[in-house]
Amino acid sequence: MMQQYLALKAEVPSALLLFRMGDFYELFLTDAGVAAAALDIALTHRGEHLGQPLPMCGVPVHAHEAYVARLVKAGHAVAIAEQTEDPAEAKKRGSKSIVNRAIVRVITPGTLTEERLLDGRRANWLLSLFPSTDEVGLAWADISTGDLWLGTARPSALADEIARIAPAEVLAPEGAGYAELPRAAFDSAAAEKRLAARLGVSTLAGFGQFPRAALAAAGGLLTHIEMTARGQAVLLKPPRLHLPGRVMAIDGATRRSLELTDGPTSLLSAIDLTVTAGGGRLLAAELAAPLADLPAIEDRLDLVQWFAADSGLRDEARALLKGAPDAARALGRIAAGRGSPRDLAALRDGLVAAQRLGGLLDSASAGGAPPALDPLRHGLQPPADLLALLEAALVESPPLQPNDGGVIAHGYDAALDELRLLAADSRAAIAALEGDLRARTGVQTLRVKHNNVIGYHVEVAPKAADPLMADPSFFHRQTLGNAMRFDTEALRGLASRIAQAQAHALAAEAAHLETMREGALAAATQIGRVADSLAALDRASALGELAAREGLVRPRLTQGMDFHIAAGRHPVVEAALRRKGEAFVPNDCALEGAARVWLVTGPNMGGKSTFLRQNALIAVLAQAGSFVPAAEATIGLVDRLYSRVGASDSLAEGRSTFMVEMVETAAILNGATDRSLLLLDEVGRGTATWDGLALAWAILESIHDRIGARALFASHYHELAALKSRLDGLALRTMKARQWQGDLVFLHEVGEGAAPGSFGLDVARLAGVPADVLARAGEILLRLEQGDAGRGAKEALSDLPLFAAAPAAPPPADALRARLADILPDSLTPRAALDLLYELKALADD
Numbered sequence: 001m002m003q004q005y006l007a008l009k010a011e012v013p014s015a016l017l018l019f020r021m022g023d024f025y026e027l028f029l030t031d032a033g034v035a036a037a038a039l040d041i042a043l044t045h046r047g048e049h050l051g052q053p054l055p056m057c058g059v060p061v062h063a064h065e066a067y068v069a070r071l072v073k074a075g076h077a078v079a080i081a082e083q084t085e086d087p088a089e090a091k092k093r094g095s096k097s098i099v100n101r102a103i104v105r106v107i108t109p110g111t112l113t114e115e116r117l118l119d120g121r122r123a124n125w126l127l128s129l130f131p132s133t134d135e136v137g138l139a140w141a142d143i144s145t146g147d148l149w150l151g152t153a154r155p156s157a158l159a160d161e162i163a164r165i166a167p168a169e170v171l172a173p174e175g176a177g178y179a180e181l182p183r184a185a186f187d188s189a190a191a192e193k194r195l196a197a198r199l200g201v202s203t204l205a206g207f208g209q210f211p212r213a214a215l216a217a218a219g220g221l222l223t224h225i226e227m228t229a230r231g232q233a234v235l236l237k238p239p240r241l242h243l244p245g246r247v248m249a250i251d252g253a254t255r256r257s258l259e260l261t262d263g264p265t266s267l268l269s270a271i272d273l274t275v276t277a278g279g280g281r282l283l284a285a286e287l288a289a290p291l292a293d294l295p296a297i298e299d300r301l302d303l304v305q306w307f308a309a310d311s312g313l314r315d316e317a318r319a320l321l322k323g324a325p326d327a328a329r330a331l332g333r334i335a336a337g338r339g340s341p342r343d344l345a346a347l348r349d350g351l352v353a354a355q356r357l358g359g360l361l362d363s364a365s366a367g368g369a370p371p372a373l374d375p376l377r378h379g380l381q382p383p384a385d386l387l388a389l390l391e392a393a394l395v396e397s398p399p400l401q402p403n404d405g406g407v408i409a410h411g412y413d414a415a416l417d418e419l420r421l422l423a424a425d426s427r428a429a430i431a432a433l434e435g436d437l438r439a440r441t442g443v444q445t446l447r448v449k450h451n452n453v454i455g456y457h458v459e460v461a462p463k464a465a466d467p468l469m470a471d472p473s474f475f476h477r478q479t480l481g482n483a484m485r486f487d488t489e490a491l492r493g494l495a496s497r498i499a500q501a502q503a504h505a506l507a508a509e510a511a512h513l514e515t516m517r518e519g520a521l522a523a524a525t526q527i528g529r530v531a532d533s534l535a536a537l538d539r540a541s542a543l544g545e546l547a548a549r550e551g552l553v554r555p556r557l558t559q560g561m562d563f564h565i566a567a568g569r570h571p572v573v574e575a576a577l578r579r580k581g582e583a584f585v586p587n588d589c590a591l592e593g594a595a596r597v598w599l600v601t602g603p604n605m606g607g608k609s610t611f612l613r614q615n616a617l618i619a620v621l622a623q624a625g626s627f628v629p630a631a632e633a634t635i636g637l638v639d640r641l642y643s644r645v646g647a648s649d650s651l652a653e654g655r656s657t658f659m660v661e662m663v664e665t666a667a668i669l670n671g672a673t674d675r676s677l678l679l680l681d682e683v684g685r686g687t688a689t690w691d692g693l694a695l696a697w698a699i700l701e702s703i704h705d706r707i708g709a710r711a712l713f714a715s716h717y718h719e720l721a722a723l724k725s726r727l728d729g730l731a732l733r734t735m736k737a738r739q740w741q742g743d744l745v746f747l748h749e750v751g752e753g754a755a756p757g758s759f760g761l762d763v764a765r766l767a768g769v770p771a772d773v774l775a776r777a778g779e780i781l782l783r784l785e786q787g788d789a790g791r792g793a794k795e796a797l798s799d800l801p802l803f804a805a806a807p808a809a810p811p812p813a814d815a816l817r818a819r820l821a822d823i824l825p826d827s828l829t830p831r832a833a834l835d836l837l838y839e840l841k842a843l844a845d846d
């Protein structure tokens with residue numbers, strides 16, 4: 001048996017092999033160790049392999065899906081080897097022979113189609129890379145919907161592309177460091193032929209001019225998809241060509257820093273009002289890749305505006321969309337041979353919704369509609385024959401499994417109806433027979449029953465069985481403790497009529513299901529177009545709804561260098577404040593001419609990071625084709641967005657905070673162009689004061705003089721304000737704060753000029769740092785500031801009395817101090833710190 005196992009394992013070396021043995025799937029050797037750890041199940045040993053105890057673990061067949069899901073979520077590929085014959089058949093070959101087994105499925109993170117393993121609102125990309133001489137070919141597909149993209153990237157931009165696509169799985173030729181495939185799989189000419197053959201065309205030319213490297217990558221992609229499908233069909237739509245210059249470049253660090261699409265406080269979660277899974281997937285993809293192509297952005301904005309302006313149309317459209325199931329993924333499952341009758345119903349309901357939406361849009365566009373509506377309106381046209389078939393043939397809500405019938409509607413197939421009638425008649429005849437038999441035997445408790453083991457039978461209590469035993473027309477079947485079972489010729493006749501009718505009915509239903517499945521596959525392209533149009537209309541109407549609800553405005557996009565935001569807001573922070581009953585303070589931002597670069601100073605907690613981020617998010621929203629949270633916005637297209645705001649913790653990667661900061665800053669200085677938008681927050685904070693200041697100074701100069709990009713540069717180093725006199729495009733701004741009754745009050749308002757100081761000590765006091773430490777810090781600060789003027793810091797501090805010499809009153813025990821002692825400042829987020837401040841203030845006021 002181990003031989004058979006090892007042979008199968010050799011077919012899928014990189015996957016965990018689940019080997020069917022009776023009621024369990026077993027894993028052996030290293031697979032067993034990996035799975036036991038990932039699933040938290042017992043690792044045992046059995047027998048020996050090569051003189052060592054054989055490690056193994058297993059999962060029960062009936063619960064295996066959940067275990068497979070966990071393994072795949074943890075990033076493993078899983079192969080399933082089934083028994084392909086009965087143990088009895090194997091026995092026939094000899095008592096020692098082993099049951100035949102074969103791998104029937106390979107499940108990898110990038111090739112899922114199961115509903116329960118997928119996030120309905122996220123695409124699930126499988127990405128294949130092919131590095132060629134000066135570019136990398138990319139091909140990525142979501143086989144749950146059949147979407148397929150091809151493109152190329154410069155090697156230096158590859159990491160950004162991967163961050164944008166956010167694939168579930170990455171493939172590459174041997175030696176490239178990802179999940180590896182043989183080089184032979186990446187043959188561009190063969191891949192082009194394979195793709196064309198799949199799509200039933202003689203050449204791909206009709207879909208675009210695809211670079212060779214991208215086609216080579218597609219070769220690897222197809223190989224992997226075919227390997228995992230094990231002979232099952234897989235849905236793939238015609239490839240689309242991705243042109244890198246068409247989208248705003250955003251690197252991975254910027255994505256994380258801005259929280260564009262991931263996590264509960266992401267931009268996406270704050271603005272996503274889509275009502276369909278497909279619309280949700282589209283919006284996520286569009287926010288991840290804002291456009292850099294003016295006409296395409298205007299098209300999107302036109303549609304949003306059309307919906308924003310007409311609440312009646314919007315409400316009706318959204319109500320129709322809400323009833324539209326996820327036709328794209330239903331089609332993916334149907335193509336993969338795992339579709340259920342419910343998936344066919346999902347197609348039907350999706351197509352019906354599309355048809356109705358089409359009607360609604362037609363009447364709404366009588367008063368004028370943007371040209372961008374035309375292709376979508378056209379795309380909504382359902383495949384008429386298929387829709388008619390599905391509407392006529394399927395019951396309203398079919399069961400998940402076809403096994404018990406009940407899928408095909410009454411009135412669709414007269415022969416099927418007759419079979420059903422026959423079965424029903426026979427059931428009625430059986431009920432009548434029961435009455436006859438009671439009358440004949442005089443046993444009033446006689447019942448005709450049915451179970452799955454012996455089928456229809458007559459049942460009486462043992463003490464009432466005598467008349468039946470005496471009657472030769474009753475055949476004895478079973479004696480149980482509390483019942484005796486019989487049957488009769490008439491009952492057998494009826495039972496077999498029912499069984500036959502049922503079997504024929506099931507066969508007829510199965511044939512109709514197959515016809516519908518074939519019809520769906522034949523119309524796959526059109527269904528895909530309908531699903532895409534529904535998603536695009538969901539996205540547009542959801543953004544229209546958002547604009548109306550949140551008071552967003554249409555941004556004006558230009559080919560110039562403008563960046564002019566009046567009364568901008570941060571959508572996520574604003575929503576969070578609203579939940580607390582607090583108001584967000586809007587702020588202007590105008591980066592142009594003599595104020596191309598803003599140096600923003602101000603106290604901690606003053607709102608610098610929020611201000612920087614909100615302007616980046618406004619640019620992202622605008623170029624993704626959404627209205628923006630501002631009173632007015634004019635934005636010259638941004639080609640690249642860089643945001644270095646807030647410490648990103650890469651300690652797990654073994655880099656210190658400062659190292660990460662410098663790596664990211666280097667990426668900005670090397671990659672930014674004059675059309676880029678840069679946000680830098682507290683550059684240099686992670687190192688010694690003077691080093692940090694020197695770096696911040698030089699970086700600011702470089703952005704201003706060499707790159708010439710629009711930039712917001714937030715810093716604690718108010719010394720940088722001195723640069724103002726030397727850099728003609730630098731403007732000074734500060735987050736306003738006020739001393740009030742000895743406390744610092746943040747106004748969250750951006751004003752002209754530089755902060756008078758960093759207020760670090762005031763914030764420390766707000767946080768409850770003990771008075772003696774604050775007094776001492778004040779003393780040191782004074783010396784340093786005086787020292788600044790003439791001597792260096794060292795001299796300034798050299799004659800400062802030692803801390804121990806300063807009188808320190810023993811701290812009295814109180815609730816405030818007790819609470820303070822509990823705080824671990826390093827583990828606090830800025831939000832938590834602010835909440836804590838309120839708590840501490842409340843304690844102090846008690």
Ligand SMILES: Nc1ncnc2c1ncn2[C@@H]1O[C@H](COP(=O)(O)OP(=O)(O)OP(=O)(O)O)[C@@H](O)[C@H]1O
Binds near residue numbers: 610
């Ligand atoms: N415009 C605003 N209107 C209202 N509240 C705001 C505004 N901006 C920021 N805040 C509030 O102030 C808090 C701190 O903001 P933020 O993190 O931007 O400050 P910061 O100056 O960057 O602080 P640090 O320098 O410590 O990182 C936010 O969590 C938010 O609650």
